[in-house]
Amino acid sequence: MSNTHRFVKESYTLSTHQDNFVPDINIAFAIDKNYLRPCGVTLFSITEHNKDLNIDFHIFTTFFDRFGYDEILANNPNIRIHVYILDTQAYDHLQVNGHFTTAIYYRLSIADILKDKVERFLYLDADILCFRSLKKLVQFDLSPYVLAAVQDKCMKKEYMLSIGLDTNKKYFNSGVMFINIAAWHKNDVFNKFNALINEKIYKFPDQDVLNFILSDHVYFLDQEFNYFTQDPIDPVIMHFVSSPKPWNVAAPHSQKYLPYYYKSPWKDIPLDMPRNSKEAKKYAKILWKKGKFFESLKWYLIYINKKLNK
Template identity: 35%
Template sequence: MANILHSSIKNREEIVNSLGTEKDVVHLSFGINDSYARGMGIAVFSVLENNPDLRFHVHLFGTTLSNESISRIIELAKMFPLAVTTYTFKDEAFQGLPMVGRYTHAIYYRLFIPLILADITDKVIYLDADTLCVGQYNDLITLDISQHTLCAVNDEKRARAKLCPVLKLTSGNYFNSGFLYINIEKWVARDTTNRVINELRENGDKFKFPDQEALNVVLEHETLLLPKEYNYIVDIIYKRVGHEKALPAGVILIHYTGKCKPWHSWGGSNVADLYYSYYERSPWRGISLDMPVSYKEMKRYARVLWFKGDYLSSVKWMAKYMNTKVFRKRTHD
């Protein structure tokens, strides 16, 4: 499988390396397309800022990045010691692998990362692009995971209660795959990629979150569960504007699950504001936050603006919300 995967890489390019002669490097990986390059970049910026004693080599798997994204990554490497390598797959790389529901072959990116990096490192951190690091990884990288295929963090209680019986997870555990600390040696030795793909072939059409659920089924008894601080899950719009709880002390990684992302202007919560404090100091600061498109987003944004004291703008967006909702209703009548 490893040789097949290497031959499936269309292009491998080290786009920047300001690490010098550093040997003790932490390897960090993402599976993205260019539309998520901004999120990835801010995630990496936050990791670097909060871990000044560590040196990172970031591996980006997916589709080709734009010149603009690459230039911002290079700017990031001028701010911190950093190496970044991109890997783009050939069009036929995933031929023959099952398509699951509405999901593209991008769900396979993280399954192949350990195989492709096996000649480079024995461990790798995988992060989703909608994350923000606010703590240090020193304890993580010294953790003994020699007997486990990976480390992860349990999903929220309601997710476990719903999915454990469905997936027949007798342990009662169901981890979120937005953060994984992978033991590459064990992953490869246990043929993990093939086992997960086989699970997707057999049951993928039953899964709501295909790759995450397949990983849970296959690795239920091979995963070391870490405290929730390593993948603290928040849904920005789960609470009403101004009613969210404060972020607990000791959180290392915030994971912004849900449809509303922290680069959306209508987020309007303390954890969204925290994200923006990193955003505006990163090389991606010149890109404006995404503005509302749907009437529900407009309504949320109007409430955010009101809560922040920008009453005139709030009224304008509430008017846009009303007009858009009325127009939408008329077109559906």
Template identity: 30%
Template sequence: MFFGQDLVKSKVEFSSLDDNEELNIAYGADDKFMFGAGVSIESVIINNKNRKLKFHIFTDDISAENAERLSLICKNHKTAIYIYNVNAESIKTLPSNKAWNHAIYFRLMIADYFHRKANRVLYLDSDVFCSGDIGDLIDLDISGHTVAAVNDPSTKHIIKTDELFCTTFAEKGYFNSGVMLINIDEWNKCSITEKSMKILINDCALNALTYYDQDAINVATCGSVLFIDNTFNYIIDLNYKYKCDENLAHKQASLFHFVGLTKPWHEWSEFYDECKPFRVAKLSSPWCDEPLMSPCTKHNYKYAAKHYKFNGRYFRALCNYMKYKTLSG
């Protein structure tokens, strides 16, 4: 294991389960994404009411208010939620940008933590929302595979990656790491965390990485992935709406994944039917009275302006655009 015994500094448990779980589901998030993670948990529960699920959140930043809301989920449903305050110093030096901070690397800690504690763990990003039964994932045979995941359509860079790392993504496929059913024993036997970290700390390798953690995990697991149907990670980029006026969520899916910088919890996403899985879960969750988030960064204002303009809210579009220009200097 790459991460040692000091990985978890403290743990808080909320539980109303009285039997063994069918599946462990894990998230890695800081407090900015806890709104999404909490509603995501709610969405999984309300669409899988007869399942015994345990949820695990790995974080180094959570407010008392959000922790209390997570505890309320357990009071409202028969489930368990564990919050792990992790030692994040070793990942804070890894590459990041305006879209992704060090929290994207919490997923590498998860498989290490569950070594000899569980056979499999379903990892979900905080912007993944459930709209159907996940029983097929619970029952899926992943023996001999490090991870089961869905092919990622954003693979323009894989030829360069194949050339540098001698991988075969172009032939065998490249997956999106926002939903991963992890075979804990196989992952650790193949040292996937260690291999991923070696890539991430290699300055030469970084030149070929587009999606830092996702690329590194793909390289480390190449050839050992079980590719599954995209109903378990149906990818939607809401910013594509103003580029092409079409219903992006044209398929029934169990898990919808909202990639890109506009999320369902942003107020400028309020126009779109694609966000229904988030809205339904939010209404039944402890975040039901939480307003959608207003823009707070220049990039937020930029995308808000585009979406308001696309939806005919020209005055709001202008206000957000002016704020974006002010923050851009």
């Protein structure tokens, strides 16, 4: 265990072997304690479809529990997992909005932490599953760009205009970013971000500001690498952007997620229960459709109680 960086309190590596290991791709996550299990399921799904790639996973977090991760390591000799326990003081002054916490900013320091270790990395949110090989990304030439990402076709031009973004340019989703570390530093992204983030209130704080800074430095990947629309495609990476998340019993469209969840080391951990009135109402509807009328009524009453006591 070592103290390695101004953003990092301590770091360590989980591995069944560390000698002569050369990764084909580096994949990074930035999470808080609440996303440790979903992150593990994402990681599990990647290993299921990439047995022929050597992968270094980098998990940036404020808390880490090895449960589940050791099992994935034991079953996948082609991976290592590097854990970085973050010092969050640098992020505590930044704005948060709605369900977002300051954890959305942890990803911004990854390029700084890894700059002497890797040339590029794939950043992934933890509400993601991998369904196919990542070999296309391994072979992609990222050198002319700061990052490669997928256009967020759901972003409304009215909102872009309201925060001063050029509506003639594409807006990317920051949940999947293939980042060129040298170009990130050359464009001084971290300092530019900190200069802009508190100038106005943003609905999607980290994503909006990154779109300001990098509008001319992004390669737009096909949506198969960050799929969150209804378009009929076969995705490599599927992003569960809606709420509640698919590991919650109130999620209405979790049929693609749950087969991976129930094959993962976390299969015996119950799904999350509804946390608020909206989730309680959705769960009541799901139970009603399943014919569980008594349980549905119970959760509808819980919904009413939560709504009245907001």
